[in-house]
Amino acid sequence: MIALEQVEESLALFAEGLAGRYIHIKTSGEQAGERSDPLRTEQSAEAIYLPEELPSADRSTYLVLVLQQLGYRECGTFAFNYRAWCEYARRELPPQKPHVQPDRDSDFTRLFDTFANPAVARRLFLLLEELRINAHVRRAYPGAAHYLDEWQSLLLSAQVPSEAPFDLLTAFVNGDREACSGIRDDLMALESLSANVFTTADLLVRLYPHFYHDRDLVLDAINAEVSGTEWMQREARLEDWKDDLEEKSRQLLAMEMLQAEDALLRDGDELDGETRDTSQTLYAMKNERDNLARRVEMERAALRYAVGIPKGHTRSFRYDEWNWLEHRYLKRYCRLYEERIQPEGAADVEALRKVIRQWRAQVKSQLAQLKPMGLQRVFRVHDGDELDLNAVLNARHDIRAGISPDERTYSRRDRVQRDICAAFLVDLSASTDDPINPPEPAPEDTDEEIPNLRDPYYEPIDAEPQEEPRKIIHIQREAMLVMASALDVLGDSFGIYGFSGYGHDCVEYFVAKEPDEALNLQVLNNIAAMQPKRSTRMGPAIRHTITKLVSAGQSMKILIVLSDGFPQDCDYGPIRGDHEYGLQDTARALAEAANKGIETFCITVDRSEHDYLKRMCPDARYLIIDEMEDLPEALTKVYTTLTLR
Amino acid sequence: MLAGNPFSDNFMTSSFRVPAEPYYLPVGDEIDVFEAAYAARLPVLLKGPTGCGKTRFVEHMAWRLERAGALTADPSLITISCHEDLTATDLVGRYLLMGDETVWRDGPLTRAVRSGAICYLDEIVEARKDTTVLIHSLSDHRRLLPIDKTGELVHAHPDFLLVMSYNPGYQSVLKDLKPSTRQRFVSIEFDYPAFEKEAEIIAHESGTDQTIAERLATVASRVRNLRDHGFEEGVSTRLLIYTGQLISQGIAPRRAGELAITTAISDDRAVQEAVRDIIDVILP
Numbered sequence: 001m002i003a004l005e006q007v008e009e010s011l012a013l014f015a016e017g018l019a020g021r022y023i024h025i026k027t028s029g030e031q032a033g034e035r036s037d038p039l040r041t042e043q044s045a046e047a048i049y050l051p052e053e054l055p056s057a058d059r060s061t062y063l064v065l066v067l068q069q070l071g072y073r074e075c076g077t078f079a080f081n082y083r084a085w086c087e088y089a090r091r092e093l094p095p096q097k098p099h100v101q102p103d104r105d106s107d108f109t110r111l112f113d114t115f116a117n118p119a120v121a122r123r124l125f126l127l128l129e130e131l132r133i134n135a136h137v138r139r140a141y142p143g144a145a146h147y148l149d150e151w152q153s154l155l156l157s158a159q160v161p162s163e164a165p166f167d168l169l170t171a172f173v174n175g176d177r178e179a180c181s182g183i184r185d186d187l188m189a190l191e192s193l194s195a196n197v198f199t200t201a202d203l204l205v206r207l208y209p210h211f212y213h214d215r216d217l218v219l220d221a222i223n224a225e226v227s228g229t230e231w232m233q234r235e236a237r238l239e240d241w242k243d244d245l246e247e248k249s250r251q252l253l254a255m256e257m258l259q260a261e262d263a264l265l266r267d268g269d270e271l272d273g274e275t276r277d278t279s280q281t282l283y284a285m286k287n288e289r290d291n292l293a294r295r296v297e298m299e300r301a302a303l304r305y306a307v308g309i310p311k312g313h314t315r316s317f318r319y320d321e322w323n324w325l326e327h328r329y330l331k332r333y334c335r336l337y338e339e340r341i342q343p344e345g346a347a348d349v350e351a352l353r354k355v356i357r358q359w360r361a362q363v364k365s366q367l368a369q370l371k372p373m374g375l376q377r378v379f380r381v382h383d384g385d386e387l388d389l390n391a392v393l394n395a396r397h398d399i400r401a402g403i404s405p406d407e408r409t410y411s412r413r414d415r416v417q418r419d420i421c422a423a424f425l426v427d428l429s430a431s432t433d434d435p436i437n438p439p440e441p442a443p444e445d446t447d448e449e450i451p452n453l454r455d456p457y458y459e460p461i462d463a464e465p466q467e468e469p470r471k472i473i474h475i476q477r478e479a480m481l482v483m484a485s486a487l488d489v490l491g492d493s494f495g496i497y498g499f500s501g502y503g504h505d506c507v508e509y510f511v512a513k514e515p516d517e518a519l520n521l522q523v524l525n526n527i528a529a530m531q532p533k534r535s536t537r538m539g540p541a542i543r544h545t546i547t548k549l550v551s552a553g554q555s556m557k558i559l560i561v562l563s564d565g566f567p568q569d570c571d572y573g574p575i576r577g578d579h580e581y582g583l584q585d586t587a588r589a590l591a592e593a594a595n596k597g598i599e600t601f602c603i604t605v606d607r608s609e610h611d612y613l614k615r616m617c618p619d620a621r622y623l624i625i626d627e628m629e630d631l632p633e634a635l636t637k638v639y640t641t642l643t644l645r
Numbered sequence: 646m647l648a649g650n651p652f653s654d655n656f657m658t659s660s661f662r663v664p665a666e667p668y669y670l671p672v673g674d675e676i677d678v679f680e681a682a683y684a685a686r687l688p689v690l691l692k693g694p695t696g697c698g699k700t701r702f703v704e705h706m707a708w709r710l711e712r713a714g715a716l717t718a719d720p721s722l723i724t725i726s727c728h729e730d731l732t733a734t735d736l737v738g739r740y741l742l743m744g745d746e747t748v749w750r751d752g753p754l755t756r757a758v759r760s761g762a763i764c765y766l767d768e769i770v771e772a773r774k775d776t777t778v779l780i781h782s783l784s785d786h787r788r789l790l791p792i793d794k795t796g797e798l799v800h801a802h803p804d805f806l807l808v809m810s811y812n813p814g815y816q817s818v819l820k821d822l823k824p825s826t827r828q829r830f831v832s833i834e835f836d837y838p839a840f841e842k843e844a845e846i847i848a849h850e851s852g853t854d855q856t857i858a859e860r861l862a863t864v865a866s867r868v869r870n871l872r873d874h875g876f877e878e879g880v881s882t883r884l885l886i887y888t889g890q891l892i893s894q895g896i897a898p899r900r901a902g903e904l905a906i907t908t909a910i911s912d913d914r915a916v917q918e919a920v921r922d923i924i925d926v927i928l929p
Contacts, residue, residue: 013874013919017867063922142860143899144926390730397740400747 004052005332007059008318015048015066019073024316025066027052030335030505031308042228043069044307045235055154060147064137067144071133074140077229078236080197082107088198089205103295104302106230107237111201115208122227123166124211128190128200129229131173135191149175165211183207231307238303241296248289255282314339317547319540321504324584325574334540336507341498343529352524355478355628356485362632364486377413384412421515421554422487422494423545424480426530427563428510429500432476433532434564435469436605436627473532475605476562479631481527483560488519495548496523499541500533503570507540508533515552538567538582542589549598557598564605566612579612587616594618601638669698669705670846672838679706682831683715683806688784690827691810693835696881698846699810700724702835703765710763716804718762723753725765727772733779737792749795754779758790761802769809770822777826783807784829812878837882840866846882851889856929857898861885864902864927874916880906898928 004011008025015023024047028040031049042049048069054061072078082102085091102110108125115121134152138145152175159171171179172187180187186203189195259278304310318332379388388411395405480496487494493515501507512526513519542561549557566579573581590600602622604613613622620641623634682689683706691699707722725736738752757764766772769780782789788801809830811822838846840862848858862885869879884905891901902924907917 007918009915010918010922013871013916014922017870017919017923020870059922063926067926141926142929143924147926394734394739397742397747400742401740 001053002056002059002062004050004054004062005318007062011050011059011062011066014063015070018067018070022315023048024311025050026316026335041065041069043072043232044228045232045239046311056151060144061151061154064144064147064151067137067141067148068130068133071136071140072129072229072232075133075136075197077129077133077197078232080107080111080201080233081237082110085111085198085201089202104298106233108227108230108233111204115212117212120212121204121208124169124208125200125204126227126229127166127169127173128187128203128207129197131187132190132195132200134173135195139193169211183210231303234299235303235307238296238299241292241299245289245292245296248285248292252282252285252289255285311337317544319543321539322585322588324581324588334504334507334537336501336509336540336544338509338511338544341510341512341526341529343525349521349524349528352478352481352528356482359478359482359628359631360485360489363482363635364489377411379411380406380408381410381412382408384410386411419555420487420492420558421549421552421556422484422492422558422560423515423549424484424494424496425541425545425559425561426476426480426496426498427500427536427538427561428473428498428530428533429536429564429568430532430534431536432473432564433471435471436475471532472564472605473530475625475628476564476603477527477530478628479603479605479625480560480562482628482631483635484513485519493552493554495545495552496527497541497545497548498530499538500535501537501569502534504537504540504572507537509541509544515548535569535572536563536565536567536582537569537572538563539585539589542586542593546589546593546596546598549593550596557596559593559598559600561600561602562605563602567616583612583616590617590621599641603634666708667701667704668849669701670838670842670849672835672842675702675833675835676706676709678831678833680709683710686788686803686806688807688809688830690830690832691808691835692813692832693810694837694878694881695812696878696883697835697837698882699835700765700767703763703808703810707763716761716763718757718760718802718804720760720762722763722765723757724767725753726767727769727776729771729773731772731776733773733775734794736776736779737790737794740794754783755790755792755799758783758799758801758805761804763806763808766807766809768812770811777823780807780809780826781829784826837865837869837879843882843885847885847889850886852893853889857892858889860898860928861888861902864906864924867923867927868906868910868920871916871919874911874913878910880910884909899925902928 004025004027012023012025015025026047026049028042028049028051031042031044040049041051048066050062050065105113108122109118112118112121112125134148137148156171156174156176159167159174162168168179172184177184186206190199190203255278259282262278314337317336317338319334319336320329320331321333323330378384380391381388388409391406391409391411395407395409398405484494484496494513495515496512498510498512499508500510510530512530513523517523538561542559545559549559567582567586568579569582570576572585573579575581590602593600600618600621602613602617604622604624605626613624616622620637623637625631625634679689679702691702693699703724704722707716710716711721725731734752736752736754738750738755740747741750742748751759754764756762766780769776779790782791783801784807788805790799790801791797792799837843840859843865844855844859844862847853847861848855851858853861865880865882865885872879888898888901888905891905892898896904903921906924907920910920911917
């Protein structure tokens, strides 16, 4: 047996290499809603779902399954268009059944619904298409052919011998060339290079009568429901529609501009026939565009419901979770989606700059006391542990040439380089949206004299009446930014990340800055765009940051978590509202970090009880701040802990 | 040449009269551009990832210009591989001890400037900053090389041309070329060739059959999709040629791919596994 968790990391890279874009590798059980089936291999536009375990000795079967799924994309299965096929096959578009809606159903569904028993048509089509895809895999990936053979013979040996047409066809697809002798030539035609999805549809029409009379046929639920292929076709079609929509909007804009220019030129003239025509065309175009936009929206909602929220712009990772009640790790239990923060428009970074200016100097002096870690050989110095041969030679030449030589002829190893990588992990849970000081109820007395607003005395009150109340997220952001900018001045590398999410299968991890990027305007914009989102599942976020810090490779690694209270999430532990489970998992994750040589600190903006921090964080590894003023002093604790080791 | 002296010929340079036509398959108009730049004596900057054919291109151009009679110096091409300890002195020359005497010895750049050869500085950003002083005066209208130790001001030979290469991919920000340097050159961009051309190059250079060459080019196009994962360059044409050569020498294709591609491009275990799998399923 081989488990997906053993190979999923390299499998995701394998798929990305072949497909040219990132594809999430997920377990079949992770499929949305009713489509979840632990044994089925399927795909959506951005993920391939594979069985958690396979009965083979090595990874090769997983490679085959990925290649087959990619094969559907490479062979244009999902580009199937019902209308185009009818034209290609010179078939009349049959009268539509009343329940079929061209814009709400997949083009495949429309095809299958033209048959008396759509479930039979669906099953037949999927098998025929699999035959075509397997032939493609053999051609395009000759190295995988023997893996495919092995997998198919395994499937074949597991199949119960039967003379039912579908069983015979399944055997044929899995490599038994003796099965289906009557229609062998037809089937072989599907394996030729020139076959496409229309060929399969044609063959479906031709072979359907053979299968419709399969009396033993018991159609299980899988075949009765809409298949993944149909959803994929809809996802592909949605992309086409979106392109259409963009094109239509562009055309409309161009038309409108033309008309506006026209109107300017004809200023004062009466409306003539031509202008009226243009207005009508414009009106029609607008209507068409709006209809399409509505259709796109409806389709997007339908897909979101069936396939899940799109995560195509992210990369995903799975992490263990510590179940303290059972004292064991839940293997690969959490799925974390990593994405770059996308600021919407230019944020007000001036406020952030102001904070940096105000606090950086103090914080820098605290952080500067972290000792430099890296050794570096320094050449051309007056004394050292080795001769610098280049310098010696040059000195000798100079002496012989009658020039006074440079006396710095040694080299030595100096601790000149601060070899530090820090990661700031900011809690972006919804609770960070709370104001620090809850607004006091406005005084009731209205008898007060109305002030003279022209009096300069009232100016400050007048100037900022609408100021946003100061929230926890503001302090978190500012504390993090001040420390980050101090590290930046000191030349250390650091990453800035935020996390939130909802549920174990959707931990969100936001990247504002990676260690190898510079602290520039873009990063400030990203930080300004860090907004409160959903829950606080800290464990997986810490574990992901550990992976990042370890791969950064610096000798001193620091993880600073900024949060506002208990870790909590909808399914963080068996009892909702019980914080102990989340606390224990977070404590475990922090301990894992310490085991990997990472120094961890939790900075909490929290005015409630702090008992949990003592249990969650290692000794003296937490700081509690109420406001920015507290930060420099709190940081003395950080460097004392680090330098006194 | 001062035979017997270990410093007489710098170990990091190679200079030769190009004997036979070095194989080069043009991917665009780079040959015409280079010839035009040479005719106007405009210095040339070649940008591109490692192993995509920059050095081979310069050798090919030196051969072409030599054949056309435009380059008469012997050697016609002096190549200097730059590294982080390469100083201006290494390029210009130095005093050497010869018996009881101290003798001035021209460096490779000075030799090229005097004789009228093409001087090719490979991976220029690796060199120390003091080399830019020399490059600036040589690469504008002055075409001068100041030698401060001898107080000499060498006017470049009319045939002399400065060519530099640099790889924007893996250089850190600190090692980027300054605009003042970059803007003295005509820049020619290189990238890995398109699929068919790459297959043709692999087949020609390594002697493998066309099928293997095409499969190797397919491997390259797939592995390059993983550029973001720790190896920014992807797999170079040079590595593919090495793989082809190993295969021609009788090494099994997958083993050759393992030796020349998988282990060469990344140390990350997961990336290596993925690359190994890609090679495994694509090779016949």
